[in-house]
């Protein structure tokens with residue numbers, strides 16, 4: 475059997491593989507369907523990881539597309555930290571244990587998506603469906619140990635240069651060095667989401683969101 479056929483069979487098999495993730499939320503469950511699983515899984519995503527993802531959002535009731543990261547702004551895949559509320563809760567749940575290269579269809583009840591009020595253009599109480607493709611996962615800076623490691627000059631503040639140096643080393647360690655503009659984009663995103671007082675530095679307090687992770 476050719477490798478192509480094997481891959482095809484594997485993805486057909488995975489098409490019917492449906493996993494249910496339960497949550498404490500009484501508003502229903504996040505339904506995860508694996509659409510494509512790469513043959514090799516280098517690293518499974520977990521809370522605190524930095525994710526690079528393309529996602530399309532649809533309304534469950536009529537399939538209307540309300541978001542597409544491929545056509546949003548520059549069309550670059552989006553960066554976010556998994557499990558800390560940077561995306562809707564349903565995606566934080568639905569994108570855990572995911573492999574780079576994997577594609578999933580994630581159905582999210584309103585309570586774990588945009589809720590009673592909705593968020594334009596998503597109407598109130600809408601169940602939404604996301605088709606996500608994960609490009610890369612990297613270990614996020616999330617522990618006190620990591621904070622100390624990143625904070626090279628030990629002044630208990632993380633500068634962009636310090637975070638960038640750390641990220642670069644992480645990517646290089648995995649044999650996947652990136653171009654300079656990619657790092658710039660990740661940095662802008664990290665600081666946009668974590669530097670709450672906008673002083674250009676990440677304090678231990680601002681960094682606390684990562685401490686939910688069990689090491």
Ligand SMILES: [Ca+2]
Nearest residue numbers: 625629631632
């Ligand atoms: Ca520092």
Ligand SMILES: [Ca+2]
Nearest residue numbers: 669673675676
């Ligand atoms: Ca700050």
